[in-house]
Structure formats: C-alpha cells, structure tokens
Amino acid sequence: MDDPHRGELGSEPAEVLSYLRKHGSGLPEGVRVDDLFDAAVLHVYLWWQAADRERWLLNAADRLGVAHRDFGAMFGMRSRQGFRDRADRLHALLADAGSGRPDEKLARADRAAGRGEGDAEAEWLAAARDDVLQLAGDVVAFYDVVDDETADELSEVRRDLREDRYGKDTFVLLGYAVDALAECRVDGIAEQARPLQQRLASLRQQRTAALERPSG
Known part of the structure; x- marks a missing residue:
C-alpha cells in the first residue's frame, strides 16, 4: 500500500507496536482496524513474556536469598507476603495445566505441607x-x-x-x-x-x- 514509513517497521513485536503507535493513524481506516487486532495479539504475547520474565526474576531472588521486601518493592510489592503471593500467582498462571487464577490460601497451605x-x-x-x-x-x-x-x-x-x-x-x-x-x-x-x-x-x-x- 506504498506506506512511506515502511522502512521503519522492525521485526520484533515491540518494534511493530511502536511503529503502529507512531504511524498507524496515517493509514486507511480498514487497514487500521486490521492492525489493531494484530497489535492486540502482539501486546498479549509480550504480556505473557513479561510474566514469564517476572517469574524468573522472583525465583532467582528466592534462590539467591535476596530480601523479598526490598526486591519486591521494585514490582510494587510492599511486603514479604506480597512477594510470596505474586510468585504463587505467576506460577499458577504460567503452569501448563494451571487455572490462571490460583487460590493463594491453598498455595500457602501447599508450601506449608x-x-x-x-x-x-x-x-x-x-x-x-x-x-x-x-x-x-x-x-x-x-x-x-x-x-x-x-x-x-x-x-x-x-x-x-x-x-x-x-x-x-x-x-x-x-x-x-x-x-x-x-x-x-x-x-x-x-x-x-x-x-x-x-x-x-x-x-x-x-x-x-x-x-x-x-x-x-
């Protein structure tokens, strides 16, 4: 469609989203609608990637004995219990058979057992x-x-x-x-x-x- 900015479009999801935010408004309406759905797919993909990275970070902090309150503060967690609950939530969310909505009380009981x-x-x-x-x-x-x-x-x-x-x-x-x-x-x-x-x-x-x- 002879997009004059086509050369700025990268191949990574984040680059595509950045491109659409910057230049999408100048495209025909029908194309913008299609791009909007594609952008939503990419956004969700990046969200899952971010959740997986966060789980990795929390697990690493736990293994290395980093103070949970200090490390969790970087993610907006204000207590050790908040750190534990967030880690439980991410594990359940990303588990192959997980429901995505973990019962935090049950997760704590599982840890205790x-x-x-x-x-x-x-x-x-x-x-x-x-x-x-x-x-x-x-x-x-x-x-x-x-x-x-x-x-x-x-x-x-x-x-x-x-x-x-x-x-x-x-x-x-x-x-x-x-x-x-x-x-x-x-x-x-x-x-x-x-x-x-x-x-x-x-x-x-x-x-x-x-x-x-x-x-x-």
Whole structure:
C-alpha cells in the first residue's frame, strides 16, 4: 500500500507496536482496524513474556536469598507476603495445566505441607534437619524482644517448631525470619542477627550443592 514509513517497521513485536503507535493513524481506516487486532495479539504475547520474565526474576531472588521486601518493592510489592503471593500467582498462571487464577490460601497451605519437593531436596532437608531446627530455635528466641513487624515474621517459624512441622517451607520461612531480624529496628538486634545470617548462608550453600549434584 506504498506506506512511506515502511522502512521503519522492525521485526520484533515491540518494534511493530511502536511503529503502529507512531504511524498507524496515517493509514486507511480498514487497514487500521486490521492492525489493531494484530497489535492486540502482539501486546498479549509480550504480556505473557513479561510474566514469564517476572517469574524468573522472583525465583532467582528466592534462590539467591535476596530480601523479598526490598526486591519486591521494585514490582510494587510492599511486603514479604506480597512477594510470596505474586510468585504463587505467576506460577499458577504460567503452569501448563494451571487455572490462571490460583487460590493463594491453598498455595500457602501447599508450601506449608512441603508438596512438590524433589527427591534431592527432600534428602537434603532430612540430612540438614538438626542444623535447620537448631537455627530456627535460635531465631525464635528473639520473638519477645523484637518489634511487632519482625515478630510477625518469626511467628510462622515459631508455629512450625511448636507444631513439630518440618519441610521445604520450614527452610523458606526461616530465611524470611532471619531477613526480618537483620532489618529489625530494635537496637542491637540486627547486629546479633549476623551470625544467624552466616549460618543460614552456609545452609543455603549446602542446599544448592545438594540440588546441583548429579543424580545416580
């Protein structure tokens, strides 16, 4: 159709959308309608790509032990629980058989029950049980001397110890609790949390090594 700007049209979806926003208004109405539908397809495609990238970023932050509150703030999440719920939502949305509308309460319960643990992780959790629970006990010992926000993070680990729960989620919750102590505003607590952070970092390294070890 002799579009004078045809040379500016790139081949990537984002480039096509940018081109249509810039030059689409000068095209014939019938062509603009067709382009609008095509643009919607490209937009949705990019949205799914963005969701997949966000899931990757949140997973990477979790594996590397990055403070969830700080990292999540870049995505508008204001709490550790918001980070967890967002990660659950993305996993359900992008799962091949997912409904796209996860039940966040059920997802939390699944974490607490330790469902979906691989054999390597289950074996590591069993081997590291004493060290993990000892660290958990030392962390929970701060419960009565920290601020309410930190105590709230410690409460889940405290509950697991009281109810004799142990699984993948125990270790995840322990990480949140140690992070909370390291950020606690009560004088002296953050400094006292440093040895706990070192012990947690050592356990995380052991876990990573166990998961990366070739099977068989």
